[in-house]
Amino acid sequence: PFCDEGEWELARFLVENLNQTQIDKFLKLKWFNTRPRPSFTSKDEPLDWIDGLPSFAQWKVSDIKFKGYKTTYPIQLIWRDALEVLE
Numbered sequence: 001p002f003c004d005e006g007e008w009e010l011a012r013f014l015v016e017n018l019n020q021t022q023i024d025k026f027l028k029l030k031w032f033n034t035r036p037r038p039s040f041t042s043k044d045e046p047l048d049w050i051d052g053l054p055s056f057a058q059w060k061v062s063d064i065k066f067k068g069y070k071t072t073y074p075i076q077l078i079w080r081d082a083l084e085v086l087e
Contacts, residue, residue, distance in 0.1 A: 062077045
């Protein structure tokens with residue numbers, strides 16, 4: 001629903017850092033009179049768009065260590081919980 005990665009980044013920043021009233025105030029700033037506006041014009045649009053995005057199981061990281069064996073770099077297993085992926 002976002003026109004590009006930059007707009008997605010802006011929407012995510014607004015939703016994560018401002019309340020809904022602040023988002024509406026931000027979108028009404030005169031600053032936008034001389035600059036391109038995002039494709040969303042109110043707080044409701046990015047919130048609805050973000051809620052509509054598919055959610056995925058979160059990635060997890062586990063450190064793997066072997067007794068008696070030293071590694072130059074840590075060995076990490078990056079994984080997702082299979083049951084969460086299927087839900």
